[in-house]
Amino acid sequence: MIPVLEIGGTHVTAALVDLPGRRVVHRIRSPLDPHGGAGDILEGIRRCAAGAPAPRGARWGVAVPGPFDYVKGIALFAGVGKFEALYGVDVRAALLGGVWRRPGDVVFLNDAHAFLAGEWCGGxxxxxxxxxxxxxxxxxxxxxxxxxxxxxxxxxxxxxxxxxxxxxxxxxxxxxxxxxxxxxxxxxxxxxxxxxxxxxxxxxxxxxxxxxxxxxxxxxxxxxxxxxxxxxxxxxxxxxxxxxxxxxxxxxxxxxxxxxxxxxxxxxxxxxxxxxxxxxxxxxxxxxxxxxxxxxxxxxxxxxxxxxxxx
Known part of the structure; x- marks a missing residue:
């Protein structure tokens, strides 16, 4: 099972995915305040992720809207009306230990890219x-x-x-x-x-x-x-x-x-x-x-x- 997060404009979803079967087998969804402080937003993501029983040492896939540096894991939200308190925050490092154990245990990608890739796989x-x-x-x-x-x-x-x-x-x-x-x-x-x-x-x-x-x-x-x-x-x-x-x-x-x-x-x-x-x-x-x-x-x-x- 592959653990994933999908961060939307007003919510975060944590899930486990059976990729060969193209099935979501566990899901938890929590609200996020897009205008909240950085600490509150990150804690909301962390709490939601804790509800997904991720296999030990698994690599997470994280779908997040832009602007975002997907290679470095750094939020660049500015002028988009959401998550602006996270501007410049290294999300990869901020959630280290609380969600993933090592920096390499996460892959970030654009949420629209994730959406279309999922629809191409089986939608x-x-x-x-x-x-x-x-x-x-x-x-x-x-x-x-x-x-x-x-x-x-x-x-x-x-x-x-x-x-x-x-x-x-x-x-x-x-x-x-x-x-x-x-x-x-x-x-x-x-x-x-x-x-x-x-x-x-x-x-x-x-x-x-x-x-x-x-x-x-x-x-x-x-x-x-x-x-x-x-x-x-x-x-x-x-x-x-x-x-x-x-x-x-x-x-x-x-x-x-x-x-x-x-x-x-x-x-x-x-x-x-x-x-x-x-x-x-x-x-x-x-x-x-x-x-x-x-x-x-x-x-x-x-x-x-x-x-x-x-x-």
Whole structure:
């Protein structure tokens, strides 16, 4: 069993992963205050990790959002609205003894990279040679994968594979597509994104328009890059993907306007772009699939375990 941590914008998950079986066999999830002090954040991670019965001497895989120095294990959070108290902290050293026993007992990787690698192993990107993943939550995470390997450069790939650094209209993408951007535009300090989604389903035009505009813009920014990269799948994860009924139409429209026209198939598609079992004979293969995460909360954990096993 491979022990893993997945650190999100407001939570941390510790788990054990059976990598050959692509299964999460033990999981514990705890809240994190992204605006708390460094000591509190690190102690929260340490307590959560203690709940996973890691094999003695095992190497941990740790999925963490950027900006972060994944080789050195140093947090570089600044200007992203979370974990800024950790800026400059050597997380590898800070958790030494409390989580892992030796500096080499941990492999850090970007959480979006872990997510897409996990989806490629056994989720919605399985069977696709070239796939892109985005995670929509407190910010926009992204990953580009070809033949099972994460790519950080090449045709269509933004620097470092980071769509959050892409500028749209002279401003960073996350100024328009992120939890904070959506809340600012909606203008109700008592509402969260989930509340806005509920109001959009209930027919509130302002809520529907705020979400649709953000997701259409995201699709328009992604479209040219997916086309240049030759992607046959876009996999969407993160908390906002749970509102797939609202995310999908606007995102697909934006992708089409950006030159990457999705096939007509929707959520019933098989994860490898083929029709699911029982589909009519001769049904067309989907060569440009837009799908929600197939492994739910497991993808990043499986991807982190894969990194620990190979890294």
């Amino acid at each position: 919605a990107a399985r069977g696709h040679r070239r796939a892109v993943g985005v995670t929509l939550g407190t910010g926009v995470g992204s990953a580009f994968l070809a033949d099972g390997l994460i790519r950080e450069d090449g045709s269509g790939v933004p620097p470092g594979g980071r769509m959050d650094l892409t500028e749209v209209g002279g401003r960073p993408l996350e100024d328009s597509v992120s939890r904070r951007a959506i809340l600012v535009r909606y203008g109700d300090p008592a509402a969260d994104v989930r509340d806005i989604a509920d109001r959009a389903r209930a027919g509130e035009e302002r809520a529907r328009r705020v979400l649709a505009d953000a997701l259409t813009l995201l699709g328009a920014a992604l479209g040219p890059r997916l086309a240049a990269f030759g992607a046959t799948a876009l996999v969407v994860g993160g908390s906002m993907a749970r509102s797939w009924d609202l995310v999908s139409p606007a995102l697909r429209g934006g992708l089409a306007s950006g030159g990457w026209v999705p096939d007509d198939g929707e959520s019933g598609d098989g994860p490898d772009g083929t029709q699911p079992p029982g589909a009519p004979a001769g049904a067309a293969r989907h060569t440009r699939a837009v799908v929600p995460a197939g492994s739910a909360d497991d993808a990043a954990l499986i991807g982190a375990a894969r990194a620990a096993a190979t890294g």
